Amino acid sequence: MTLRGLYAITDSQLLAGKLLAYVEAALDGGLTLLQYRDKSSDDARRLREAEALRDLCARYNTRLIINDDAELAARLGVGVHLGQTDGPLTPARALLGPKAIIGSTCHSLVDLAEQAAKEGASYVAFGRFFNSSTKPGAPTATLDVLDQARSQLKLPICVIGGITLENAAPLVAHGADLLAVVHGLFGADSAQEVTRRAKAFNQLLAI
Ligand SMILES: Cc1ncc(COP(=O)(O)OP(=O)(O)O)c(N)n1
Ligand SMILES: Cc1ncsc1CCOP(=O)(O)O
Numbered sequence: 001m002t003l004r005g006l007y008a009i010t011d012s013q014l015l016a017g018k019l020l021a022y023v024e025a026a027l028d029g030g031l032t033l034l035q036y037r038d039k040s041s042d043d044a045r046r047l048r049e050a051e052a053l054r055d056l057c058a059r060y061n062t063r064l065i066i067n068d069d070a071e072l073a074a075r076l077g078v079g080v081h082l083g084q085t086d087g088p089l090t091p092a093r094a095l096l097g098p099k100a101i102i103g104s105t106c107h108s109l110v111d112l113a114e115q116a117a118k119e120g121a122s123y124v125a126f127g128r129f130f131n132s133s134t135k136p137g138a139p140t141a142t143l144d145v146l147d148q149a150r151s152q153l154k155l156p157i158c159v160i161g162g163i164t165l166e167n168a169a170p171l172v173a174h175g176a177d178l179l180a181v182v183h184g185l186f187g188a189d190s191a192q193e194v195t196r197r198a199k200a201f202n203q204l205l206a207i
C-alpha cells in the first residue's frame with residue numbers, strides 16, 4: 001500500500017456539532033487517511049465518535065488513525081499516531097499487528113525518524129511548517145529538514161502545521177507524501193467548501 005495523499009485531522013472545537021458532516025464532505029473530496037484527534041478525557045464520547053468515524057471511513061475505503069491512544073486503536077481495529085511522549089512504537093506495533101498504520105511525530109529531527117522506522121512506524125511526520133492556530137506552540141521544521149528526510153528515508157513522509165492550499169506546493173515539491181491538515185481543510189464555512197478544498201489538495205498532490 002502506498003501512503004500518499006491528503007491526511008485530514010479532526011479537531012473537537014472546530015468540528016463541534018458538525019464532525020460527521022464535515023468529515024463526510026472531506027471523504028467526498030478524497031482522503032488517504034483520517035485522524036481522530038480529541039485531546040479531551042471524555043472516554044465515552046471518544047469511543048462513540050471514533051466508532052462512527054471508523055464506520056464512515058469504511059464506506060469510503062479510507063483508513064482511520066487514532067491520535068495518541070494505541071489501546072483505543074486496538075479496540076477499533078484501526079491505526080494510531082504517536083508523538084514522542086505518547087508511548088513507544090514497538091509495543092504499539094505488537095498490539096496492533098503488522099498491517100496497522102502507525103505514525104510517529106519526529107518534529108524536525110531525521111534521527112528520530114530513522115529510529116521510528118526501525119521500531120516499525122508506517123510513516124514519519126515532520127512539522128510544524130507554518131503558523132498553526134490548532135497547535136501554536138508545536139516545534140518548527142524547515143524545507144531543509146524535508147530534503148534531508150527525503151534523501152535518507154524510505155518511509156512515507158508526512159508534513160503538518162498550518163498547511164493550506166496556498167502554502168502546500170513547496171512541501172510537495174520537496175518530497176512530502178502526506179499533507180496532514182486541520183484548519184486548512186475543516187476551517188471552512190460549509191461542507192461544500194470542505195469538499196472543494198479536499199479536491200484541490202489532491203490536485204496539488206497530483207492524485
Ligand atoms: C500526522 C500527525 N503529525 C503530527 C502530529 C502531532 O503529534 P503529537 O506531537 O503527539 O501532538 P498531538 O497531536 O498529540 O497534540 C499528529 N497528531 N499527527
Ligand atoms: C497536531 C499538530 N502537530 C504539529 S502542528 C499540529 C496542528 C495541525 O493543525 P493545523 O493544520 O490547523 O495547523
Ligand SMILES: [Mg+2]
Pocket residue numbers: 067068081082083086
Ligand atoms: Mg500526541
